[in-house]
Structure formats: structure tokens, C-alpha cells
Amino acid sequence: ENLTNAPSTDTDAFITVKDCIGRQVKVPKNAERIACLYAYSGHVTVMLGCGPEVVAINDGLRRDVLLNKVCPGIGDCIVPFTHGSINIEELVKAEPDLVFIKGETAQNEAEVEKLEKFNIPYVVIDFNNMEEQMNSIAVIGESLGKSERAREYNEYYQDCIAKVQSSVADIPEQDRARLYHSVNEATRTDSPDSLPADWIKTAGAINVAS
Numbered sequence: 001e002n003l004t005n006a007p008s009t010d011t012d013a014f015i016t017v018k019d020c021i022g023r024q025v026k027v028p029k030n031a032e033r034i035a036c037l038y039a040y041s042g043h044v045t046v047m048l049g050c051g052p053e054v055v056a057i058n059d060g061l062r063r064d065v066l067l068n069k070v071c072p073g074i075g076d077c078i079v080p081f082t083h084g085s086i087n088i089e090e091l092v093k094a095e096p097d098l099v100f101i102k103g104e105t106a107q108n109e110a111e112v113e114k115l116e117k118f119n120i121p122y123v124v125i126d127f128n129n130m131e132e133q134m135n136s137i138a139v140i141g142e143s144l145g146k147s148e149r150a151r152e153y154n155e156y157y158q159d160c161i162a163k164v165q166s167s168v169a170d171i172p173e174q175d176r177a178r179l180y181h182s183v184n185e186a187t188r189t190d191s192p193d194s195l196p197a198d199w200i201k202t203a204g205a206i207n208v209a210s
Contacts (some may be wrong), residue, residue: 017143020126020136021103027121027143031098034144036061037081037092041100041125044137046071048146049155056080056094088114098143100125129198130161161202168204179205 027142035056036042041060045054051071058081061067061074068075080090084105091099091114103126105111115122123143127133134154141150168176181189181196189209190196200207 001142004172008078010050015142017123017139019124020132020139021106021124023124025123027123028097030145031143033095035080035094035096037091037105038100038125038138039064040102040136042074043067044140045100045144045153046074047143048141048149050144050146056091056096056099058082083109084108086111086114088118091120092118096120098123100140100143111146126191127195129195130157130202133195134158164203167189171204173206177205178208 013029015029017025017027019025032053033055034045034050034053036045036054037056037058039060041057042054042057042064045051046067051074054074054077056072056078057074059079062077062079064075078090078094080087080094086105098114099120101111101115101122101124103124106122106124106126112122123139125136125140127136134157137150137154137157138147140151141147179200181200183189192207192210197207197210
């Protein structure tokens, strides 16, 4: 396991978080400057009430119309991540206490080296189904000192799942909706082990791509 240390000797000011790929990461107990280089992490950070602390985002968050209405000003943050690459000079300029990246970025050694060279604590957020997504929300919540709020949201998520499953349980197979989910283009879809596939199954529909 990789241990990322923030540049300080004050251990009381930090907590250790297990991220979504099993890394034990030392992060500030009260991060005041957050970089969300994975769009999803930005959505969750805002949902948990930490939008004002976001200082760096990816281009997708900058262009997210609804997010900019919910959290005015977030689109004006520094954008040090475009086309899958971290502009480390721009990221350092934002002076983040904590960075959220996606699993795909963490698999790129060159991108990880940029963060480690400047000793910037980064938490990897990754998931492939609803259970893992709820875990990712818990990880972000713990990283931001918002564990209770994350727990409340995950309880709401689980209640919604249970309500939907109860509603569709008695629908005969022949009467279930047949659904195809396209991703950006008509002939591209999700894999059977993806989050959208999990949603489709839970909603009682038949995923024709599976």
C-alpha cells in the first residue's frame, strides 16, 4: 500500500483514509483547499457542503451548467486537468490541501509522479456498481470531515434502492421494459459490470446489451 504524506509534522492535523483502491492516505483533518480532478468527486464534494473549499476542477466541472447554478463560482476555479493530463504547474498554483483523482488517472504512472513529486495528498475515487459508489461517497465524506452527511446520503440511496426493488419485484419477465443505454454515441454502451448496468437491473428492466 502506498502512503502519501502531506508536508507537515503535526500528526494531530491529519487523518488516514483508505481510498477506493486500498491506499492508506494521510490527509488534512480540515482541508480548506480541495482539488476535484474527477468530475464525480466535485459533485459529491458540493453535495456534502464543501463547494466553497474547491479551488481546482477539471474541464467537465467548469462546463457543468447545473453545478454552477448550485455552487456559484465553482466554474471560475483553476482548471489544471484536461484531456486526462494534470498540468502540475497550474495545480500547484491552486495550493490544494487535498486532491481527488479517478482510478484511471491513478493507473497512469506519469500522472501520479507529478503529484508525488510535489508531495500533494491525493485520494483515488473509483467504482463500478452501486455498492462501490456508496463506498466512494463514504471515502469522500471521510476525507472532507463529512462522514455523517455522507452516511445520511447513503442511507437515502439504500432506501431508494429498496423502494424501487419492491415496486418492480412482481413484474413478469415478459412485461419488463427492454432498455439499451448508449454512451455518447449510438453503438457504444456500458459493460455488464458497470454502474448503469447495475441501475438497469435494479430498476427491473432488461438490459439488451447484456
